[in-house]
Amino acid sequence: MNAVIIYAYLTAILILIWVMYSKEKKLHRGLIQSLKDEREKSARYIEDLDGLLFMLTQFQEMGMAYRKAEDLTHLCDLIVEYATELADTDIGSLMLIDKKTNRLSIKAAKGLSEEVILKTSMEIGEGIAGRVAQEGKPIYCENIEKDVRFMRDSNAKYGSKSFMSLPLKVKNKVIGVLNINKKIAGQNFREREQRLLSILADQAAIAIENIQLYEDMKHMYLGTIQTLAKAIDARDPYTKGHTARVTKYAVEIAKEMKLPYKLVRNIEIAALIHDIGKIGIKDNVLLKPGHLSDSEYEKIKKHPRIGEQIIAPIEFLTNVAPLVLYHHERYDGNGYLEGLKAEEIPIGARIIHVADAFEAMTSSRPYSSGISKEKAITELKTHSGRQFDPKIVKAFLKILARNGMLEERETNGNGEKTDSAGAAS
Numbered sequence: 001m002n003a004v005i006i007y008a009y010l011t012a013i014l015i016l017i018w019v020m021y022s023k024e025k026k027l028h029r030g031l032i033q034s035l036k037d038e039r040e041k042s043a044r045y046i047e048d049l050d051g052l053l054f055m056l057t058q059f060q061e062m063g064m065a066y067r068k069a070e071d072l073t074h075l076c077d078l079i080v081e082y083a084t085e086l087a088d089t090d091i092g093s094l095m096l097i098d099k100k101t102n103r104l105s106i107k108a109a110k111g112l113s114e115e116v117i118l119k120t121s122m123e124i125g126e127g128i129a130g131r132v133a134q135e136g137k138p139i140y141c142e143n144i145e146k147d148v149r150f151m152r153d154s155n156a157k158y159g160s161k162s163f164m165s166l167p168l169k170v171k172n173k174v175i176g177v178l179n180i181n182k183k184i185a186g187q188n189f190r191e192r193e194q195r196l197l198s199i200l201a202d203q204a205a206i207a208i209e210n211i212q213l214y215e216d217m218k219h220m221y222l223g224t225i226q227t228l229a230k231a232i233d234a235r236d237p238y239t240k241g242h243t244a245r246v247t248k249y250a251v252e253i254a255k256e257m258k259l260p261y262k263l264v265r266n267i268e269i270a271a272l273i274h275d276i277g278k279i280g281i282k283d284n285v286l287l288k289p290g291h292l293s294d295s296e297y298e299k300i301k302k303h304p305r306i307g308e309q310i311i312a313p314i315e316f317l318t319n320v321a322p323l324v325l326y327h328h329e330r331y332d333g334n335g336y337l338e339g340l341k342a343e344e345i346p347i348g349a350r351i352i353h354v355a356d357a358f359e360a361m362t363s364s365r366p367y368s369s370g371i372s373k374e375k376a377i378t379e380l381k382t383h384s385g386r387q388f389d390p391k392i393v394k395a396f397l398k399i400l401a402r403n404g405m406l407e408e409r410e411t412n413g414n415g416e417k418t419d420s421a422g423a424a425s
Helices: 002-068 072-086 114-119 127-135 191-235 242-256 261-272 276-280 294-300 303-311 321-325 347-362 373-382 390-403
Strands: 091-097 103-110 121-123 139-141 162-170 173-182
Touching (some): 072 091, 072 191, 091 127, 103 173, 162 191, 191 242, 191 303, 242 261, 261 321, 303 321, 321 347, 347 390, 373 390
Antiparallel strands (some): 091 103
């Protein structure tokens, strides 16, 4: 009897131990799974945080880059560059709707041939990008060759497999389309990439709209100023075409010297309006047929300052105003208004000074006949290093010697000599 009780007791203990062990094992497995789930959750959180940090960094960089964009073309290039970087691909394009034709055309691209970029133009509603522009909704495709929405009748192959086409919208108005492609089969857009590209498209649309408005404003201001400059030119029939010729010379010199695009553009604008200050000079002085008295010459010498005062308040002409102000300074310091010399004078002003002097020497006035181009070249060489910057003279003479592209006088059908504006002289 005692043996039976002991056996039963031991059995019960073993069963209890087994139950406790099973529970412990189950609890252990649950704990391990729980720890594994938490680890995976933490990894996802870390990935999300990394993604958020990456996104914020990228958009901060984009915002800074957008503010530095020189013009619409530069801005569009930046947007495509950032979009392809975010999507880890090398194929993308940005299309804008032309306000006049209401057609989409490529303004910036990466990974596309020059021929495709130049020839691509489509109606709103035409093709994938046209549909996105029409409906204002993005289109995403994992495999364009298998997606029934984009099946072709022919066996022609697409240049990419998966793609995203996103509308660029400002206040529910579509102004363009951003296209991003993945070329490798099976290489699809991750959820994070889709989110980032959607945000980028929204920000890009605002940046494009802002720079378009700014450029429209610049064109309006510049058009007004050019009209004033032409009015000055027209006051004296003997100097008609002077501004156009000076501008032509100045731009060619700047390009020959390989100056940055933005500086070349500022020089072009400054040359177009370099004499705008003459609007403040009375006709009896400005149009006097004979030589000027000392007091009259002093009045004429004020026109660079007057011109600078006219354009200085206009923000986008801030870097142009000094070129207008100093275009009569001499390399040796004997010019006016401030007697600056050599590198103290902005290079744009030095270039306009050479162009202006050459045009003045080769043009006829009521009180003097213009000299030949050959004699004008001799004058430039003689006064190089004194009145003129030697580097600029060298660049200008190289242009003239190379192809004669700056020949400003041609013969019309009546055998008369005309200037570049077509006025008989």
